[in-house]
Amino acid sequence: MAENPFALLRTYxxxxxxxxxxxxSAKSSIRVQMYCVEAxxxxxxxxxxxxxxxxSGLPVEIMYDSVGSISTPSYYFDEMAKAGVAVKEYHPVNPRRVREGAYSIKKLFRRNHRKLIIIDSDIYYLxxxxxxxxxxxxxxxxxxxxxxPVAELEKSFDRVWHKTPRWPSLQRYHFKSDSPIMVCDCRPQLNNYPIKRLYISAIKKAKKRIWIALAYFVPRRNIMKALSQAVNRGVDVRVVVPDVSDIKLVNLASWPVIRRxxxxxxxxxxxxNRMMHSxxxxxxxxxxxxxxANLDSMSFYWNxxxxxxxxxxxxxxxxxxxxEDYQHESREVMLGDAEARPLPMRLLGRMLYYYSSWIL
Structure with missing residues (x-):
């Protein structure tokens, strides 16, 4: 067992x-699901x-997302496979790389956005x-x-791994969980949207504060309504978003939400000053x-x-x-800031927000 059962790492x-x-130091197994592995x-x-x-004989598995890792040449993963790593590509963008099952637009939109690493069925990164x-x-x-929660994380890993037809999979691992930490496993194809329900339920029950820090903040009306109602109850509601975003369209689409x-x-x-991806x-x-998960349609309905x-x-x-550290490195948005934006940018933001269920 590792020395610290729960630690938060803030820097890469x-x-x-x-x-x-x-x-x-791994002794028995390494399992990876990673949205972006960039050469x-x-x-x-x-x-x-x-x-x-x-x-060396250790069972090693890695699943990467085809869109998230699109800039990485295929030989990078081929070299892993040659070394004995079990490699899977989640929902390949290139139809020629689909080994089993039909290629579809739905699969193109549905991405594996997880960043999960499990070592020796004990240590995990998420x-x-x-x-x-x-x-x-x-x-x-x-x-x-x-x-x-590592046992639940392994079950979640298995559910995706065994349904992705790429390379022969390894045996399943089964362990008992002794942790009060809950795993929220979001697989939108089941149509139960647990991340969305998790947020709405927690926001509605809040009595003192709701502090949110997210890389991509384009919530739908039900989330905005719940946050507004919390303010009316006297709850301290604060949201930190990046001013410098790696996805400019998301930044534009968030402004109508911010203004409201x-x-x-x-x-x-x-x-x-820099990207905040928390x-x-x-x-x-x-x-x-x-x-x-972010508060956007991709996290709720697709990823x-x-x-x-x-x-x-x-x-x-x-x-x-x-x-609070995030807040100290941030500038608060006043209503005048949102309303002073040029009309073309405001119209573009509204259009992007309207279509964000499909494009963001």
């Missing part, structure tokens, strides 16, 4: 340092470690961090845990969620996502300090 250098050390020095070290472990050089300066969050929520009394802050929400003093829900006052207190 700390994540990579911890991850590579754990991977090199470069970091990804090359990642590949070499996984390949070496597979060549959060917003991908594998690549360009992410090093981003602000993000990744959980490094041990034990606890600021008018309702929600405090919105724009994180400045996916975090804090409700009152004893509830928080962290993981891969495979994975979040942890933690009901621990000490952990919530620590994470609240992280949120």
């Amino acid at each position: 250098p700390s994540f990579f340092s911890s991850l590579f050390a754990d991977l090199e 470069g020095a970091t990804a090359e070290r990642f590949r070499k470690i996984l390949s070496a472990k597979a060549q 959060g917003g961090m991908n594998i690549g050089d360009r992410f090093h300066d981003w602000e993000d969050l990744m959980v490094r845990g041990a034990g606890g 929520l600021v008018k309702k009394g929600v405090r919105i802050f724009r994180f400045e 996916k975090l929400a804090i409700i009152d003093d004893d509830w928080m969620t962290v993981g891969t 495979l996502e994975l979040n942890l829900v933690v009901r621990d006052k000490q952990i919530v207190k620590t994470v609240a300090e992280y949120f």
